Amino acid sequence: MCLVVHTVVGQNFEAVYAKHITAVGGRHRLDSIKTMVSVSVDDKGGVQNSYYARPDLSLHHLVDTARNMIVRTMANGGLACLSDRKIFGTDTAFRLQVVKPISGSGFFQNGLIDYKSNGYAASVLGVEKAEGRDCIVIKLRKDTKMYHLYYIDKETYLLFMHQTRYASGPDGSISYYSDYRSVDGVMFPFVVEVSGGSFKKKKYTSIKTNVVLDRRMFVCNGL
Numbered sequence: 001m002c003l004v005v006h007t008v009v010g011q012n013f014e015a016v017y018a019k020h021i022t023a024v025g026g027r028h029r030l031d032s033i034k035t036m037v038s039v040s041v042d043d044k045g046g047v048q049n050s051y052y053a054r055p056d057l058s059l060h061h062l063v064d065t066a067r068n069m070i071v072r073t074m075a076n077g078g079l080a081c082l083s084d085r086k087i088f089g090t091d092t093a094f095r096l097q098v099v100k101p102i103s104g105s106g107f108f109q110n111g112l113i114d115y116k117s118n119g120y121a122a123s124v125l126g127v128e129k130a131e132g133r134d135c136i137v138i139k140l141r142k143d144t145k146m147y148h149l150y151y152i153d154k155e156t157y158l159l160f161m162h163q164t165r166y167a168s169g170p171d172g173s174i175s176y177y178s179d180y181r182s183v184d185g186v187m188f189p190f191v192v193e194v195s196g197g198s199f200k201k202k203k204y205t206s207i208k209t210n211v212v213l214d215r216r217m218f219v220c221n222g223l
Contacts, residue, residue, distance in 0.1 A: 013124045023157035025186035039206040057218040112150045
């Protein structure tokens with residue numbers, strides 16, 4: 001993959017962002033989504049059920065028989081915890097709970113959608129050839145420690161690729177988004193591939209929006 005970004009004179013972030021939001025489904029439809037529930041399967045057969053509620057609640061329950069474990073993670077208003085982790089077929093069971101600030105995409109996987117409310121500054125770097133596609137590269141930065149690069153397909157204006165880069169240390173893994181499908185008028189990628197030290201593919205078998213959820217499910221036990 002070519003990593004050279006070619007500056008485009010007159011490329012305006014607000015214009016690119018507006019086209020991206022329209023391509024995804026429009027601001028009205030995006031804002032109308034208050035909860036999401038998804039089911040995905042990774043390349044090792046692990047099945048993950050994920051639950052989201054605005055603005056920053058999430059819960060993920062992964063059952064991975066290949067790696068003999070159950071992992072339950074959640075984020076709740078700036079707190080995160082990992083709990084209920086067990087190794088199948090043994091007496092080994094432990095609970096690990098961590099309290100820390102949450103920084104990430106927020107409600108949507110695509111952190112560009114709600115970049116402003118998440119405190120990021122945005123700019124267009126230019127156009128880059130990524131996996132044979134012409135992509136508009138957008139940079140999101142909140143501090144000097146790291147920044148995010150979002151590659152928007154120039155034809156569809158949907159997110160094609162995302163990478164986190166750090167001021168010190170190696171770059172983060174690269175995520176690719178494909179197989180976009182409409183769910184209640186909003187385009188979601190049903191395939192996410194992550195390339196880094198290892199290569200993983202996650203396929204969504206179901207994504208539902210505005211499902212009634214009991215918000216008590218997002219509370220970290222013991223915190």
